[in-house]
Amino acid sequence: MTMTDVATRAGVSAQTVSRVLRQPELVGDEVSRRVREAILELQYVPNFAASQMASNRSGIVAAIIPTISASIFADTVQALSDVFVPEGYQLLLGNNEYDLEKEEELVRSFLGRGPDGLVLSSTHHTEATRALILGAKIPVVETWDWEETYLDLMVGHSNVKAARVVMDHFVSRGYRRIVFAGVTNAGDFRAKARLTGYRAAVKALELDRERVLTLTGKPLSMASGAETMNRVFAEFPDADAVFFSSDVFAAGALLHCVRLGVSVPGDIAIAGFGDFDFSAHLVPSLTTVSVHAGDIGRTAANLLLARMRGEAVASSRIDVGFELVPRESS
């Protein structure tokens, strides 16, 4: 079923059918009615590929996140979808598994689809990725980071500062022998930024010394958190607090302590990152940093939308901030 079939059925030209669908105000009432009828009768479905060929607009927004499953990024994707779908855009989704080479492959493949906009979930890319995107001349928003240089638009927050706020909190409650425990997957620059923030805080606050426990190749799971807690006990027996790079690890560690009968925060304080749903409900409840994953998605989508429409944007860089959520675990 093509537009021509509908046109024949309605006794008009294909161009008129196109107008009914895209600029109905330019078409007469009677003709418009006949066309709509024909569309329904023939179950006509517009061919977007042809539309894209002719108009050079795809109606697609492509988004790349580090990982889809069990992640806070799913909330961002949900928000992207919530904004873009009502505006008539479709969402092409990919995950780079924290691997910049994979991201490059994805970007290359997505650009072939001629997306009207692109959402990336970090400011770290290969040079080739950067070149590809700049060559495509489409609006891009980089999210979940906060850097001085970015391609086009940026929405996120500073992980370095967030880590500092957690450290300030620990110190204000009297903890000074603080461990940082997190993953250091090559591509997880946010976790690295938190580690940077931790290190800076140890110096600035004149804490005892750095105590860093980095996991490599461990999945983001509560089991990894429990395992890490055991390593904290073994390697830093004098520690009085642990800052985990994710609530998932922190919760695994906290529940492990509960099971062992280790008092939190009596024997050791714990803080996480992300403010997952479970964090408020744990007993003891988990101190963490809330990061507004949905806000990042919504803000990024609206900013991108403005760019895609050629509207001026007040600021090309928006800090959605974060919030320390002090709870019982510290």
Next chain:
Amino acid sequence: MTMTDVATRAGVSAQTVSRVLRQPELVGDEVSRRVREAILELQYVPNFAASQMASNRSGIVAAIIPTISASIFADTVQALSDVFVPEGYQLLLGNNEYDLEKEEELVRSFLGRGPDGLVLSSTHHTEATRALILGAKIPVVETWDWEETYLDLMVGHSNVKAARVVMDHFVSRGYRRIVFAGVTNAGDFRAKARLTGYRAAVKALELDRERVLTLTGKPLSMASGAETMNRVFAEFPDADAVFFSSDVFAAGALLHCVRLGVSVPGDIAIAGFGDFDFSAHLVPSLTTVSVHAGDIGRTAANLLLARMRGEAVASSRIDVGFELVPRESS
């Protein structure tokens, strides 16, 4: 940059460039080298819309899930991506928010893109949706359900049976005054199937009587679980066990009990559904049903892939099963 630009640069015809990209074995070594060089120099990115027009293949797989954020469906999407992306397909994602009308809109919009395959996450659709899909004549796989009638392919498990298995487990441990607590959003047919399984079990096992607590309009959150637990105490003070329709509710309820000092399973037993990461780590650990979200995605993707390639499939309906995971909470 078009294929013709690359051809001119390499001193060949556009068709040869196309061959280098799609059937390199048919092209001579020297010509092939020149073409590849030109592609790199010009930063050529193939136009998939044009490719789709000419070949009638889009390289797109469209997937619709109930909700993206904080859900077990994200694991299914991850698995879909893991299978399809290496095969050269791109993933178009949408969420229907458990609303069949929204699903219809999404299907209509996705079909305009000419996807080579479609993944749905239930067997419940409007009649118009069904007609649209059948009219499109593309492979479809319906997931997360188990029904006698389906459109083309089906991958899932029986929620009715899963509920029965939980009930059998409760009874085998001596519980007989069992509450079912779950959401009844209009479009959540899986939760409804679990309720059906519960009701059938109450009859078959000759239990005391039905005790059903249905939440409407509550988000899938631990807070809702805690709230529900209070309602159980108020409305069914004699209950000795609660079967929640999701681990999220169950965990919220369990942690609420821990906080109140209500012994689980001493005072009341709890079981959930889904085997989320946190379920094994809670203290007490949560009895649940493991449902293999990743398996559903992988299996569905491979089945759809076979259909898309025109290969014969051994079975058009695959039961990935489920597993009772008895833990400390019951």
Next chain:
DNA sequence: TTGTACGCGTTATCAA
């Protein structure tokens, strides 16, 4: 092994 002609379904442009 390489090249030519044609058509896919739509929209932009211009004319009526």
Next chain:
DNA sequence: TTGATAACGCGTACAA
């Protein structure tokens, strides 16, 4: 307010 025509970039079919 409506229609005719050309063009988008590529793959298929066929020819050389």
